[in-house]
Amino acid sequence: xxxxxxxxxxxxxxxxxxxxxxxxxxxxxxxxxxxxxxxxxxxxxxxxxxxxxxxxxxxxxxxxxxxxxxxxxxxxxxxxxxxxxxxxxxxxxxxxxxxxxxxxxxxxxxxxxxxxxxxxxxxxxxxxxxxxxxxxxxxxxxxxxxxxxxxxxxxxxxxxxxxxxxxxxxxxxxxxxxxxxxxxxxxxxxxxxxxxxxxxxxxxxxxxxxxxxxxxxxxxxxxxxxxxxxxxxx
Numbered sequence: 001x002x003x004x005x006x007x008x009x010x011x012x013x014x015x016x017x018x019x020x021x022x023x024x025x026x027x028x029x030x031x032x033x034x035x036x037x038x039x040x041x042x043x044x045x046x047x048x049x050x051x052x053x054x055x056x057x058x059x060x061x062x063x064x065x066x067x068x069x070x071x072x073x074x075x076x077x078x079x080x081x082x083x084x085x086x087x088x089x090x091x092x093x094x095x096x097x098x099x100x101x102x103x104x105x106x107x108x109x110x111x112x113x114x115x116x117x118x119x120x121x122x123x124x125x126x127x128x129x130x131x132x133x134x135x136x137x138x139x140x141x142x143x144x145x146x147x148x149x150x151x152x153x154x155x156x157x158x159x160x161x162x163x164x165x166x167x168x169x170x171x172x173x174x175x176x177x178x179x180x181x182x183x184x185x186x187x188x189x190x191x192x193x194x195x196x197x198x199x200x201x202x203x204x205x206x207x208x209x210x211x212x213x214x215x216x217x218x219x220x221x222x223x224x225x226x227x228x229x230x231x232x233x234x
Contacts, residue, residue: 014158018055022150023048029146030139043139046072046116047147053113054151059165059201062111065148069141071111075100075118076140080133083121087129093122165200179206 027044050072053063061067079096086092100118104110117140121128128135155163180203 015056019051043143046113049113058163067109067111070109071114072144073141075114076136079118
């Protein structure tokens with residue numbers, strides 16, 4: 001099923017430019033710190049996926065700093081531990097991905113590109129294995145921190161997409177919503193599946209859609225629905 005987006009051309013271009021600039025800068029800085037170009041290329045494979053979240057969905061729950069940093073570092077730590085027990089194993093790579101997903105869930109830092117980081121010790125060869133237990137800090141943690149800093153700096157001039165989400169201007173609340181933030185949290189908990197949209201965004205969507213619906217209906221534009229006038233008694 002095709003996913004339709006309603007973002008403007010400006011938003012799409014700003015997102016794409018952000019991904020380009022961040023990966024170019026991250027590649028240069030990582031290569032400067034680590035002369036082994038292969039390591040930079042492997043790192044940026046997962047950071048490229050992170051760039052999609054940071055610059056195309058900067059306010060999404062999966063894009064926030066704890067998710068990016070915790071997701072990559074935690075997944076890398078799990079991967080190193082599994083690789084120490086099951087080196088050069090297809091089963092080990094699959095196990096590292098599965099365990100990293102569960103670990104990110106429990107730690108509240110779910111970040112899909114972290115699973116790519118979990119595979120690096122199994123596909124990167126001796127160059128990656130040589131990092132040992134330093135791998136979660138460099139290149140994984142180093143690269144994740146760079147991406148977060150780039151996202152903060154790049155998105156700051158655009159008030160509607162400032163990053164992290166708490167830096168974005170708070171939406172004005174209207175008086176008509178019939179549901180609260182707590183109602184949305186309770187509803188999401190009943191779904192029992194991760195949804196990549198925050199409670200505040202859901203409430204904002206509800207408010208905007210309700211406002212449009214009311215604006216399009218003359219009978220509710222200025223308050224509660226009007227009841228028809230009853231005929232006067234003779």
